Amino acid sequence: MAQVTSVTEKERKLPLFVAAYETMYNRIKDGTYKPGDKLPSESELSVELAISRGTLRQAMLLLQEDGLIMNYKGKGSFVLETNKELSTGIEKIVNPLITCSIQPIDKVVTEMHFQPATEPHKKLFDLPQSSLVSRAEFSYFIKDKVVGFALVFMPYDLLVENGVAIDDNDEIHRFYNSFLTTERLSCESVLRMGFARKLTADKMHIKEKEPILIMEETFYMGNRPSMQQKIFFLPAYYELKILRSNDRYTSKQGTQGPLSSDKL
Numbered sequence: 627m628a629q630v631t632s633v634t635e636k637e638r639k640l641p642l643f644v645a646a647y648e649t650m651y652n653r654i655k656d657g658t659y660k661p662g663d664k665l666p667s668e669s670e671l672s673v674e675l676a677i678s679r680g681t682l683r684q685a686m687l688l689l690q691e692d693g694l695i696m697n698y699k700g701k702g703s704f705v706l707e708t709n710k711e712l713s714t715g716i717e718k719i720v721n722p723l724i725t726c727s728i729q730p731i732d733k734v735v736t737e738m739h740f741q742p743a744t745e746p747h748k749k750l751f752d753l754p755q756s757s758l759v760s761r762a763e764f765s766y767f768i769k770d771k772v773v774g775f776a777l778v779f780m781p782y783d784l785l786v787e788n789g790v791a792i793d794d795n796d797e798i799h800r801f802y803n804s805f806l807t808t809e810r811l812s813c814e815s816v817l818r819m820g821f822a823r824k825l826t827a828d829k830m831h832i833k834e835k836e837p838i839l840i841m842e843e844t845f846y847m848g849n850r851p852s853m854q855q856k857i858f859f860l861p862a863y864y865e866l867k868i869l870r871s872n873d874r875y876t877s878k879q880g881t882q883g884p885l886s887s888d889k890l
Contacts (some may be wrong), residue, residue, distance in 0.1 A: 642677050643684035650685060654694055654705055662804060665703045691730035698796045699733060706803055716866050719806050719813060723766045723774035726866050736795035737763040740782060750851050751781050758782035762798060772830045773863040778855040813845045826858050
């Protein structure tokens, strides 16, 4: 159990919500709250830290803005696997729809579909006949506006092998974030400007042919492809940081396979 430490015991020059933020930040950093953990409720934390719920909510918004936690409506706040503070930019594998947003993401809506693997996906994931592929659609909101959308393909067996409850959309999103921090995971990414097609425009509630930023990625465990995604950003809501240097790096992976998203 976390040690009870009233934020009023901290340096009085700090606003209470900042002191509360630092307390929670340090607990996440030192492993008191581990990735995937559900945080105590607002009532528990406000009593424990001797602050009001309003003050606690200010601190929690800062944690969410830093990509440290994600709040799921009706289920509480969970610690994320990665965050802006630990990332040097998008050259580190993160969920950029959360970590690169200029404002904190307020909610994520997940839609899951399971379908027979197409020939391109059978080839990409090296799947036998009659295999299933999961198609996750994640919509990221700031207030009531969809600012980002991810279309993610992975073998159905990947979810089963990791004990993911396929009827729990929030758990699937947490697994997705967790998977992005898996050791030995690598990816090939293509970042480009494009225009919204019908499916994307419908999902993001924007006009067709509206300019959007698109990232296409294939993820590998060792040399084996394990997940593929296409991410769409509204440019006004995102800032993608890239750390550049003159150190040369050559990818050892093969070419990126098709996303089977001609209708996007």
